[in-house]
Amino acid sequence: MTEAMLEVENLKKYFKVGKQALKAVDEVTFSVKKGETLGLVGESGSGKSTLGRTIVGLNEPTGGKLLFEGKDVRNLNKKERKNYNRIVQMIFQDPHASLNPRMKVGDIIGEGIDAHRLASGKERMDRICTLLERVGLHAEHAKRYPHEFSGGQRQRIGIARALAVEPKFIVADEPISALDVSIQAQVVNLMEDLQRDLGLTFLFIAHDLGMVKHISDRIGVMYLGGFMELADSGDLFSEPLHPYTQALLSAIPVPSTSKGSKRERIILKGDPPSPISPPSGCRFRTRCPHAMDVCASAVPEWKEVRPQHWAACHLY
């Protein structure tokens, strides 16, 4: 088994809303292995973006442990912390909002190189040009502004910016959700190429289950701040254990009219409850078709139901 690059133990991130706590991420435990892509799926408000931002360091965790290559990220000294900020990078969802409209593309990509003093002068410019070409753009594009590019091209610029500081671990927060279908495939292929060539590790956050299945080695399913299930992507799709995962998979509309592709659909009732006052016991029980008495009284244990297949559900 390959070593874990990132280990998350009982991680919590609460936000204060008035006098109450919004438990955006609540007691989450998982690890990301070196060189793999871990997909993270869940609906809006499930905490997947907060989790990604907390790992990158944009949020300070409320509790729990975050170990990167065996070291506790919360106890790093200043120099180590700066290095962590370099080797862990993020790609954002909205390519229109995540690039500074007043900066030239070359400077957007070069900002990280400057901050970490990785190169200067001609070497810096060469590096920027190489990066632009690596993500499928041209060296001349360095002199242009973000508004001159399409959504897909901007996302490539965002990827180049993340790569500029030679990261090891990239959190991609819905990197393709804002793009058109035909462009999504271009960006996904680029990310796969980069991973293969540069040995990157990805945490890929998305709500499009089809794409997540395609790009991920393993997938974690989140609901209302907690993990419901975690398994190899093949296993998760062929044998989903958690009722929420089953409903989520059955809800994807399949682009085919042939009878063979029509599956039994599980329609969940109602909306996800508020994360400020989540249900007692299992957080999914209010919408779960299999809810039992025990689900209201006890929080289901996060356990390895089958080898390498984790779930938090009283059915198992």
Add this chain to the structure above:
Amino acid sequence: MGNLLEVEKLKVSFRSHGGEVQAVRGVSFHIEHGEVLAVVGESGCGKSVTAQAIMKLLPKRGCSIKEGSIVFEGNDLLKLSANKMKRLKGSQISMVFQDPMTSLNPTMKIGHQIAEGIIKHKGLDKRKAKGRALELLKMVGIPNPEARYDQYPHELSGGMRQRVLIAVALACDPKLLIADEPTTALDVTIQAQILDLMKDLQQKLGTSIMLITHDLGVVAEMAQKVIVMYAGIVVESGTAEDILEHPKHPYTLGLLNSLPNYETAEKERLIPIEGTPPDLYAPPAGCPFAARCNYAMEICVQEMPESFETENGHHSRCWLNDPRAPKVAEFAAAGRDGT
């Protein structure tokens, strides 16, 4: 059954600083009574502009309908007086928008927003309109309608708001419902609920639906007929089965191929459509897809292909369907195998 709506050679342009954007460049289609027609395409292909032209929601300044006709039950909407159009909007044709967060009035109770149209178009008094509004809330699956009637949009979740919007749209039993990406802003489990609801109501009420979407899965779920738009023109049209199972246009095929197949175990590389759509300030003289098309021939760059009928009711605007061209079916089979 006859046609409820007939759109003929519609052309819409916008003036802007850079010149004239030809957003819709000669679009023709029709919707029959009780039919669901899906309009598929990527951002900027002109699908929403077409819908806005039907609803006369296009901005007055800087936008012009250059050519064409939109005939609804025998009347050309483009020639209709503003007053008559007002009477038609909301009662005969209504619309559901993409974003449930911004398309309801935040300062008005949701019950009143539903009753508003009923009072205006059906001439019911307030009390009766309230009764009808409550019925509608129940019909779209909102639990406890009496309590919800007096709530404001911010008190409802996204899925609930979309249900309210559907109730508003259906309040006066319209013959045509235009739904512009009605589930795009929603989560998949909520999307499943709303699609289920729309299908159910469509069958119950017999409303025709023009469903605008970019999601081919939603198309398979909902539509009987499909038109595929690209760069302001209809590139392919036919039944849902024609389009999804036997596409005859390389763009449609490209869209289907760029989706991951999550039902196979092995990991295949995605086949994207390289490049980006053309600039509509100066659209190419030939086929707008030629620059991105793997099967492009010389003629594709020079001349816009006509719409070929490949089989009964299945049209494809592609030179490959010309009797003299190599057969697109052979390409299709090859493309699907990933070779």
